[in-house]
Amino acid sequence: MRKFAPVDFTKVSLTGAFWRERLETVLTRTIPSQYEKLESEGLLESLALLDPPPALRIPRNAQGFTTQFFWDSDIGKWIEAAGYALRHRRDATIEAQIDDIVDKLEAAQMKDGYLNLWYQGHEIENRWTNLRDRHELYNCGHLLEGAIAYFQATGRRKMLDVMERYLDHIRTTFGTGEGQKRGYPGHQEIEIALVKLYRLTGDKKQLDLAAYFINERGREPHYFDIEAVARGDDPKNYHFYRFGNHQYSQSHKPVREQDKVVGHAVRAMYMYTAMADLAAELGDAELKRACEVLWNDVTSTRMYVTGGFGPSASNEGFTTDYDLPNDTAYAETCASVAMIFWAQRMLNLDLDGKYADIMELALFNGALSGLSRDGEHYFYENKLESDGSHRRWPWHPCPCCTMNVSRLVASIGGYFYSVGENVVAVHLYGGNRADLDMDGRKVRVEETSNYPWSGRIRIALDPEGSGAFDLKLHIPGWAEGATATINGEKIDVAANTRSGYLTISRDWRASDVVELDLPMHPHRVFANPKVRMDQDRVTLKRGPLVYCLEQVDNPIAVPDLVLPRSAGIAARERADLFDGITVLEAEGVTVAADDWNGDLYRATPPTPQPVTLTAVPYYIWANREPGPMAVWIREN
Amino acid sequence: MRKFAPVDFTKVSLTGAFWRERLETVLTRTIPSQYEKLESEGLLESLALLDPPPALRIPRNAQGFTTQFFWDSDIGKWIEAAGYALRHRRDATIEAQIDDIVDKLEAAQMKDGYLNLWYQGHEIENRWTNLRDRHELYNCGHLLEGAIAYFQATGRRKMLDVMERYLDHIRTTFGTGEGQKRGYPGHQEIEIALVKLYRLTGDKKQLDLAAYFINERGREPHYFDIEAVARGDDPKNYHFYRFGNHQYSQSHKPVREQDKVVGHAVRAMYMYTAMADLAAELGDAELKRACEVLWNDVTSTRMYVTGGFGPSASNEGFTTDYDLPNDTAYAETCASVAMIFWAQRMLNLDLDGKYADIMELALFNGALSGLSRDGEHYFYENKLESDGSHRRWPWHPCPCCTMNVSRLVASIGGYFYSVGENVVAVHLYGGNRADLDMDGRKVRVEETSNYPWSGRIRIALDPEGSGAFDLKLHIPGWAEGATATINGEKIDVAANTRSGYLTISRDWRASDVVELDLPMHPHRVFANPKVRMDQDRVTLKRGPLVYCLEQVDNPIAVPDLVLPRSAGIAARERADLFDGITVLEAEGVTVAADDWNGDLYRATPPTPQPVTLTAVPYYIWANREPGPMAVWIREN
Known part of the structure; x- marks a missing residue:
């Protein structure tokens, strides 16, 4: 049933400014600073299994819950992110940090394979008694994803070994066999990790465990209720009982x-x-x-x-x-x-x-x-x-x-590419150079674009060998009137597009160039009238970006700005903002309070006054001085 | 400084349908049913000062507060309402009910005059220790207003005597003299009652006590803080400290x-x-x-x-x-x-x-x-x-x-009339026959109108004796283009109106008839743009009535109804509703969700569809089947 496979990110080298900047920021600032936080916030300390355990950093709430229950997952997720970073470029400091964590995890692991820093550090006698609320399997999943990423980056498999031993323990503990608990995660996640592990190792039992968790979920009698009763708890005391009971964890059926x-x-x-x-x-x-x-x-x-x-x-x-x-x-x-x-x-x-x-x-x-x-x-x-x-x-x-x-x-x-049988599919755009492997046949793809600021995209293909295959280009739903050429010759986009993908079938040559133009007209977006909150409101999009009004760009309080239906919207490149972004501008209106003579109500409507509205991409808001923001703009 | 005095309601006989109906309903249903509630809800039981006291009907809240602290006020307010009812027509049943209450109050009153059913029934040792929260003076005020009303209705002054004794106790306890507490009510009310008592008896010391409470209020050092400390309480523990501390009771200055x-x-x-x-x-x-x-x-x-x-x-x-x-x-x-x-x-x-x-x-x-x-x-x-x-x-x-x-x-x-020196002023309209006393000179006024449904008002005057005086007729702010005649001759309303009152000065004769026409065009009302909640919304008024959309009258969910700025609004008499009311109708629009093909967002605006909006007077909503309601209607 699997027709397509995504292309590993190491095969896709980002050359466009937009993703280059985000990636570099994450590699050089986010991931190192996150390690510092793991350290300063006490997460790494939990690896030491101190006895007695240090005072809680995150006090328990009224339900006795602390997010420290799932610190393992944060450590695992950081290792995963850092593992990806290492596949961009190795880094001895980060590797030493991870190796140290892995050594401590290995040291902490119990003889039977169990590994959970909260329970081992605080209440080992209660392990596996509350899958509903306590995130043990979720934690395992994130640690496993970290182990896979680190192995892929460095070839070091100590963490993977630790996790496979833990999985063996889990496989023994949970299942439909005699003496096994028919449990599954309160917070799903491990299933994703298990499929990843299966894809890495081909070890079918990991896939089976994932399938067990998914198939067992929501059956009656309900495991979380059985487990609650076993703890001496009334299932009705569940904090999320009022939210449709097990709907909260999608185990209601x-x-x-x-x-x-x-x-x-x-x-x-x-x-x-x-x-x-x-x-x-x-x-x-x-x-x-x-x-x-x-x-x-x-x-x-x-x-x-x-x-x-x-x-x-x-x-x-x-x-x-x-x-x-x-x-x-x-x-x-x-x-x-x-x-x-x-x-x-x-x-x-x-x-x-x-x-x-x-x-x-x-x-x-x-x-x-x-x-x-x-x-x-x-x-x-x-x-x-x-x-x-x-x-x-x-x-x-x-x-x-x-x-x-x-x-x-x-x-x-x-996330940019998939390959299938004689198919190369492009889902996302942004300057990049990709080395694809289509059933053993190498295809180099080079995209030149300034996406998402421009929809003009040049894709050069350089396939190994000969023989036809399909290039399938995603034509986003917003890209009305998209045009394309192949080596300068026009392609009938509408006729060749099905289900959002433009298919170009040919025996590709090294000099073949596709030029795709996804028109980035700024345009209004309306919500279905059933969304009452957005009635009489409109938002703006250009290309894939949703825009918002941020106070710092506008002369009038954001809630007082109105964008009439008739107003044109202009895109303007702003080199002065964030290394260059495109903002949207429109002739809006506001209503003045200054001709009200202090009246609170009156029979004459408020007087509209013109005001230029400036909208910035939603993703970049709240990076300047604080102030009001709105995605949905009043339209009246 | 007092230039005008309101005319007692017993001198104003309501003949118009609107107020006649409301008054009859209150006299025949509301007041008797309220007595039943005082009985069934335990308020009257509190008069018995049972020992031990019965279990609380209204459990204390987290702050230790129960509304039973001020049951006295509810009893007092009912006696006041019932007293007014008796001035319309005597009723042996109601009088017996009140006499019984009064006997119990008299029996309950302490030797020193103190009278508070909560404290006497539950914690007499704590009396006068918490004026801020405990409503003792507020309770006294309402009982006093009840006593005055009952005395005026029946001439029986037992309750008034009880209250005057209580006031003597209060006057001894509070004041600026040596050994007196410089207290004043946490919940203002007694001041109004004391002025009423002064107006009834001419006893200046009652006015002085009211003036003391008003003048002492908000002085520093703050009495409520002194009192809190004396109770061993921290003034900062005050529940309303976070609401600007003593702003809550307007004693912040x-x-x-x-x-x-x-x-x-x-x-x-x-x-x-x-x-x-x-x-x-x-x-x-x-x-x-x-x-x-x-x-x-x-x-x-x-x-x-x-x-x-x-x-x-x-x-x-x-x-x-x-x-x-x-x-x-x-x-x-x-x-x-x-x-x-x-x-x-x-x-x-x-x-x-x-x-x-x-x-x-x-x-x-x-x-x-x-x-x-x-x-x-x-x-x-x-x-x-x-x-x-x-x-x-x-x-x-x-x-x-x-x-x-x-x-x-x-x-x-x-509330309809005031008289001043050679002035009869009319503030409110509604068919009535009033016997006014203008400095000893009798003036009979007879208003014929169907107010508030119609603004056509006929006022016939019949003064005793001769000599000019001013008839001052309120021209409501909403009544644009009001016209008037005297004995069929047109009056220049604009030229003779100052500060919202049309003055007609003449030597009035028994046959004089003023006809006033306050045009009741349905019209839109807008809120000052600073009221963000009402931006892009409009409400409707006709005459003094604010209208609202109630679901039962409208074919589309109220939140989905829109009243375009350009739509006309028509008044329509509806004899079938509530003995006859005037509704407003307008050609509104709604936006359809049925052409959205299940889309949540789209670039095409919603399709407007016509729908007739029906608005009813706000005061009468929620008397039919339950459903949504809105005063402010979307205008977009």
């Missing part, structure tokens, strides 16, 4: 029966990613179908225009259809990153532009907004409107988002 | 220095009422000036378009300028009722239409909305927007609003 995106957004997106992976590897049409239904559900009812997911802080997740408040948007960075993972997995199954569209949307907006320009400040919540109080933070009691964005950017080239 | 309306809205409005009363009785220009400054402040920055006050539930009061959220509006019924009191007092000082305008606005909208059509259900909070969940209740743990609206309606005729 078996995954194949799920047709509505619910619960904690990151859990959901990780699970769908794993489902798509398993569908591809196992040829499981039912799982694929469930993914498609869930994809259509979330993208048509529960997604922010920025590719953000999960409006509510109370469950870090989904609420009801079309409930997408802007100023209280949660839209966790991790959820957008995970959506990119899921979209990539869907593209392995079907080359449908709807997946690439959302991958691009979430990448350039909801995910990228999570990292500051300086690479050392973060958004956990990506609100679509702010009164100025929403600011980036240098670290977080729950630092999951920080390393999610660094591991994404450090491996971003891996 | 001496009242004459106050220029900003802050804190608990009902406390504020009662205090301003008393300040205006004292300014009138004492000729205190400084107090009058403070009232004027505060009046201009609240009406130009902190008032709902319905004449509601206090947006926030957290302090039952004011927040910041222009902060007037609609769906979370608190706008307590009591605050609108108290605003009517204050406006009436301001009209004693100056015949300025701005006071009559707000009196009319608050009366026909923010206050009247507090009472259901059936007279037995109430709003405590008068929200301006609801998703359908805001419903009327039959009683409340804090039933202050219930009796505030019944005492207002039972005495409503008293």
Whole structure:
């Protein structure tokens, strides 16, 4: 069922300014500074298994919960990001840091393979008693992803060995066999890691374990309830019982029966990613179908225009259809990153532009907004409107988002291409040079562009040997009137585009050049009227970028700015901002309060006054002086 | 300084359908049913001073507070409302009920005059130790108003005697003399009652006590802090410390220095009422000036378009300028009722239409909305927007609003007229027959009208004796293009109107008839752009009535209805609704979601579709099937 495979990011060398800058920032600033935070915030100290354990850095909340339960995952995610960095260029300092962590993990690992720093450091007698809330399997998954990335970067497999021993222990503990617990993760993640391990080693039992976790999920009698009773707890005491009980962890019913995106957004997106992976590897049409239904559900009812997911802080997740408040948007960075993972997995199954569209949307907006320009400040919540109080933070009691964005950017080239049987597919644009391997046949692709600031894209192909194959170019949903040429000759884009991909079939030669023009007219975007929060509002897009009004660029308070339907929108290059970005400008209006003579109400409408609106890409907001921001602009 | 005196409601016989219906409902249903609630909810039981006291009906909250602290006030307020009812027509049942209460109050009164059912029943040792939170003086004030009303209705003065003894005790306890506490009420109210008592008896010491409370208020060192320390409490532990500390009770500074309306809205409005009363009785220009400054402040920055006050539930009061959220509006019924009191007092000082305008606005909208059509259900909070969940209740743990609206309606005729030296002033309209006494000269006034449904008003005067005097007719701010005739001859309204009153000076004869036409064109009202919640929204008024969209009258969900700026608005009499009301109809639009093909976002704007909007008067909403409501309608 797997028709396409993504191309490893090491094969894609980013030459365009946009991604070059983000990547360099992550490599040189984000990843090193994150290590410092792991150290200063106490995460690395947890490796020492001190007895007695040091005082909690993150005090328990009213439910007895502390994010220290899942510090292992943060360490694992940092190793993963650092591992990707090392594949760009080796670094003795970082490698020494990781080796030291690995040595401590190995030393900590119990004889039976168990490895969890919280439980070993605080309450080993309680291990495996609360999969629902305590993240043991989630932690294992992230450590495993770190181990894989570090092995791929350095060939050192000590951490991988540690993790495989831990997996053996997990495999013994959980399953449908006699004496086994029929458990599965409260926070999905390990399934993704297990598929990665299977792809690395070909070891089928890792895939089987992932499939077990996915297939067991949500069956009755419910494991989390059985487990709660065994702890002497009433399942009804569950903090998220009021949020549809096990909907919170998408275990309210078996995954194949799920047709509505619910619960904690990151859990959901990780699970769908794993489902798509398993569908591809196992040829499981039912799982694929469930993914498609869930994809259509979330993208048509529960997604922010920025590719953000999960409006509510109370469950870090989904609420009801079309409930997408802007100023209280949660839209966790991790959820957008995970959506990119899921979209990539869907593209392995079907080359449908709807997946690439959302991958691009979430990448350039909801995910990228999570990292500051300086690479050392973060958004956990990506609100679509702010009164100025929403600011980036240098670290977080729950630092999951920080390393999610660094591991994404450090491996971003891996999302650009797929190869299939006689197919090279391009999903994302941005200057790069890629060395693809299409069933053993080498194809060099060189893209020259200033994407996302310009939609003029030049792609030169240099294939090894001869024989026809298809080049499939994603034509983004926003790119109305796209044109293309091959060696200067016009291609009928409309006639040759299906499901969002333009197919050019030919026996490619080394001198072949495709020129693609994706027109980047600034344009308005409207929300379905069922999204009440966005009624009478409009947002602006240009190319893949969603724009917003940030106070620092505008002369009038952002909430008082109005963009009439009739106003033209102009794109303007601003070399003075952030090494050069394109802003949007429009003749807006505001209403004056100065002719009200102190009246609070009157029968005469407010007097409109012209004002120039300046909008900047959403991903780059909150990198200058604090102030209000709005993605959705009043239209009246 | 007092130039005008309101005319007692017993002199004003309501003949118009609108007020006749409301008054009859209050007399026949509201007041009797409220007695039943006093009984069933345990308030009357508190008169028995049972030992041990019965379990609390209203459990203490986290701050140790229960609304049972001020049950006395509810009893007092009911006696006041019932007293007014008896002045319309005597009723042996009600009189027996009140006599029984009075006997119990007399029996309960302590030898030294103290009378507070909570403290006597629960913790007498703590009396007078917490004026800030415990409402002893507030309770006394309401009981006193009840005593006055009952005395005026029946001539029975037992309750008045009880209260005068209690006041003697209070006068001994509080004051600036040696050994006296320099206390004053945490919840202002008694000041109004004391001025009423002074006006009834001419006993100057009652006025002096009111003046003491007002003048002492907010001085440093702060009495509430001294009192807190004496209780062993830290003044910073005060629950409302975070709301600007003593701003909550308007004791943050001496009242004459106050220029900003802050804190608990009902406390504020009662205090301003008393300040205006004292300014009138004492000729205190400084107090009058403070009232004027505060009046201009609240009406130009902190008032709902319905004449509601206090947006926030957290302090039952004011927040910041222009902060007037609609769906979370608190706008307590009591605050609108108290605003009517204050406006009436301001009209004693100056015949300025701005006071009559707000009196009319608050009366026909923010206050009247507090009472259901059936007279037995109430709003405590008068929200301006609801998703359908805001419903009327039959009683409340804090039933202050219930009796505030019944005492207002039972005495409503008293707000129609004032008399001054050779002046008869008309503030409110509605068919009535009034027997005025203008410095000993009798003037009969007969108004024929169908107000507020029609602005065509016929006023026939029949004065005793001869000699010129001024008839001053309020020309409401909304009545653009008002016309008038005297005995069929046109009067130049514009030329003869000052400060909102049309003056007709003549030697009136028995056959003189003034016809006034206040054009009731339905019209739009806009909010000052600084009220962000109402940006891009409009509301509708006709005459004194603010209108709202209620779901039951409209075919499309209320939040999805839009009223274009260009749409005409038509008034239509609807005999089928509530014995006949006038609704407003307009050709609105809605945007369809059915041509979105399941898309969540798109570049094409939503398609507008015509829909007829029907708006009903705000005061009458929530008397039919539950559903969403909005005062402010989308305009885009």
